Amino acid sequence: MLLNTNPSFRPSALNTCPLIKSGGRSTGRTSRGLLQTVLWVLLVGLLPLANGQAQPAPTPGEGLYAPDRVSLPPPVDAAIQGVVRASPTVRFQLTLFAHADSAAAARSAPGARAKIPTDRGTLWPVLVDTSTTSSLCSSPLTAAQTGFHELCQTLRHSPCEEYPCSRVTAPLAGSATGFFVGRRPNGSALVATNYHVAREAIERHNRTGGVDSFRTASIEPDLSIAVSQDGSHSSDSYAVTSGGALLSNASQAEWQAGEDWALAEIPASEVPSSARMLPLSDEPPTVGDTLYALGFPIRTIRDLPADAPYENAANDLRVSVGIVVEGDSAARAKSEPSDILSTLDAVSGNSGSPVLNRQGHVVGIVRHHTHTNGEIDLNIGSYGGLTQIVPIRFLRTPIQRARAQD
Structure with a gap:
């Protein structure tokens, strides 16, 4: 979300x-x-089809596409098995x-x-x-x-x-996103997402000052993590895990400055063999690079023509494609200086989405989108603006420590 x-x-x-x-x-x-x-809640989408067959990815920009209706680079397609639902239980x-x-x-x-x-x-x-x-x-x-x-x-x-x-009210009708980034020595799986996705759990456990010592705290009842049980991305394949815990997170001040991340873990017994741990990119993307984002946009009500290459989002897994844009777009995007800016399509529901390069390596995490009017997410009804991405470098050290320590 x-x-x-x-x-x-x-x-x-x-x-x-x-x-x-x-x-x-x-x-x-x-x-x-x-x-x-x-x-x-935040954002992003998927890639298109014609005559029911997978088609090459369109020109980077608009599109919230079902991954089985578009041709993706094989490493990006394989990364789908590393994406999880992360659902805040706010009412x-x-x-x-x-x-x-x-x-x-x-x-x-x-x-x-x-x-x-x-x-x-x-x-x-x-x-x-x-x-x-x-x-x-x-x-x-x-x-x-x-x-x-x-x-x-x-x-x-x-x-x-x-x-x-x-x-x-009922809990928020939709999920945000997270993704696997490795295992700890005890076999538990590490899940990266946004600070703001895990915000209620962070605040409940008084962790707003930031935690980097792997002091654990339950993510329940504020956040649930659901994992595909068979490696597919059909809605009925995801099952909510139990025993999840927060490991480390940015501070509230760091979140305000753009370091919007949190790291959780789920027990080894809750991770199916089909789950994929996504590799981190060693290099940041450069202007003009193509990026892909995988996640769960909650809903859109776009007025799509009959021949539109994608359907309105409905909380199912989608992928979007975009390119990295010039840094001087930051003023227009009202972003933080550290943000990676991209033309990726994005709507509420994909906060925490992994952003991948063509090699399937994670270069960052979706945190926000600029196509807004005040707090109204206009991308729900149309397309425009820029997606703001947290560089993966902010998570690299916490992830490395977690992989090495019990």
Whole structure:
């Protein structure tokens, strides 16, 4: 998924948004405020077909393609067996008010902004009025956004009859991504993903200062990792593992500066023989290099023509292809100086996706995408912008240490 990649973001962002404090304000700004509360997942896609046969990869750029419908370099195709689902179990504690001033008063109360850890994951409080939710849920683009989707679905299936009313949403309807990067001496498998994907587990265990000593902490109940049991990428082949643990992670300050990574492990007994450990690239990519990203985009609602070479994403494994672009695009992308920038197609759900070169070596991890309007992921409805990639060099030392130590 794509979690909100702003480390200073809190569930209180909605509570302090001036456009949600009172009525008669701009719906667009209201949407951004609520999105800052409920959005937080990232990106990427897949490659095309014609007449049901695998076709050569298209010109790098737009495309969220099913991997069996496009010709991939053999090492990239083999890397599919190293990709895992990493699913945060965040839910939203929605309190709905009849009037905007009532919602604003509730948001100003002490503790109204605090996230709530539970034995089923973390609850994010959302206190809002009916006018705001009606506006958000009436827009197909907004209602498809991660977070808004869960809120709108909850209200559709369980509408309020009295106010204020309280509803708890289902967990985020989709997964983020991770990938195998090796084994420890005890046989457990190492899984790399984003800090922001594992954020709730990191915060639950007070690891925001960064951990590099392999002090373990359970990823449950905040994050689940599902692995293909037969090496395929069909949706029913993935099974949730047990006994997963955090090993090391960047600090919150490093995350803010672009080092968006975390390293977990799952027991050897949970790793099927078909799982592939992905090799790390020894060299960073250069401008013009072709890159591939593998992951689980949650959903898209693009208006695709009948002859489009790919279908809308629906939380299944996809691959996208792009090229590395000039560093001076950083200002346009609002990226960090360390980011690798690429034309890879990307949408919510592929945070943590491995980014590979033609040799199938990992050069980085997808962390964010720039085709946004405030916090709205416009790539859900169309294509554009640049994908921001964390260079693999930030994980190289933690991975090497973990491979060598019990």
